[in-house]
Amino acid sequence: MTIACRGFTLIELAIVLFILTLLMAGVMTPLTQQLTARQEADTRRALEEARISLLGYAISHRDAGQRPYLPCPDRRDGAGPGQANDGLEDRLPDGRCATLAGNLPWLGLGLAETDAWGNRLTYAVAPGYAHGAEGIRPHPAPPATLKICLDRDCARHALVAAVLLSHGRNGLGARNAAGGRNRPPNGQDELENADADEVFISRAMAAADRPGGEFDDQVVWLSPSQLFGRLCGEAAACGAGTGGAD
Numbered sequence: 001m002t003i004a005c006r007g008f009t010l011i012e013l014a015i016v017l018f019i020l021t022l023l024m025a026g027v028m029t030p031l032t033q034q035l036t037a038r039q040e041a042d043t044r045r046a047l048e049e050a051r052i053s054l055l056g057y058a059i060s061h062r063d064a065g066q067r068p069y070l071p072c073p074d075r076r077d078g079a080g081p082g083q084a085n086d087g088l089e090d091r092l093p094d095g096r097c098a099t100l101a102g103n104l105p106w107l108g109l110g111l112a113e114t115d116a117w118g119n120r121l122t123y124a125v126a127p128g129y130a131h132g133a134e135g136i137r138p139h140p141a142p143p144a145t146l147k148i149c150l151d152r153d154c155a156r157h158a159l160v161a162a163v164l165l166s167h168g169r170n171g172l173g174a175r176n177a178a179g180g181r182n183r184p185p186n187g188q189d190e191l192e193n194a195d196a197d198e199v200f201i202s203r204a205m206a207a208a209d210r211p212g213g214e215f216d217d218q219v220v221w222l223s224p225s226q227l228f229g230r231l232c233g234e235a236a237a238c239g240a241g242t243g244g245a246d
Contacts, residue, residue: 036169039116040218043166046115047220050123050164053109054222055230058136063095067135068231070162070222071109073102073123076175085179087113095133100124101196103175104164115166119174119182122165122193124200129161129227138232144224147199152189152212154199160221163200165193168216187213 058068072089080098082090087107090098101124106113128142144159167174172185173194185191189201189212202219
């Protein structure tokens with residue numbers, strides 16, 4: 001008995017490959033979305049842990065009058081005390097910070113070095129809240145000089161004491177784990193978050209074709225009221241040893 005053998009034609013193989021491609025694309029898209037969502041959640045968690053660590057630092061670091069103060073950023077370049085990009089805060093001999101904005105001093109705070117995309121978190125602090133020789137005085141409170149714009153026109157904004165920032169999935173404008181600078185952002189709002197000045201943008205994520213360009217930065221902050229609420233209670237009085245809040 002003869003058994004006839006018949007192979008696939010090129011057209012049949014092409015159809016099979018096309019169907020497999022469609023099936024794989026249908027599976028990969030949800031997996032990519034799940035991975036992105038998990039990375040965003042992990043980074044939000046890292047930012048919250050960093051914010052808590054800032055408070056912990058302030059509770060355990062006091063000036064001569066027993067007033068708390070926040071850590072300084074880890075400078076990214078330039079001359080000054082310490083070493084740039086080493087994960088430790090850089091503070092001048094007189095107690096002031098060597099830079100307004102830089103890396104979160106992850107090593108000194110005992111935190112992970114990077115966000116979920118392998119880039120270092122940006123940290124900025126208002127000078128009056130991180131002065132190691134003067135501490136934070138609640139009456140009168142130091143000027144909260146960092147501005148968080150909550151919309152593109154900055155019609156709604158908050159003045160805060162400290163800012164923590166992840167440059168998001170695209171990583172544009174961030175410092176990577178090697179200390180190098182990623183390429184600059186394309187959108188004006190992400191550019192604002194990468195220029196190391198006192199103004200930061202916190203708004204909904206947007207694609208590159210939206211007004212203001214692509215935006216996927218994640219931003220959290222500490223307001224003066226949050227700081228005083230945590231630091232100036234009975235367990236951690238800002239003016240301990242100096243007759244209270246003077």
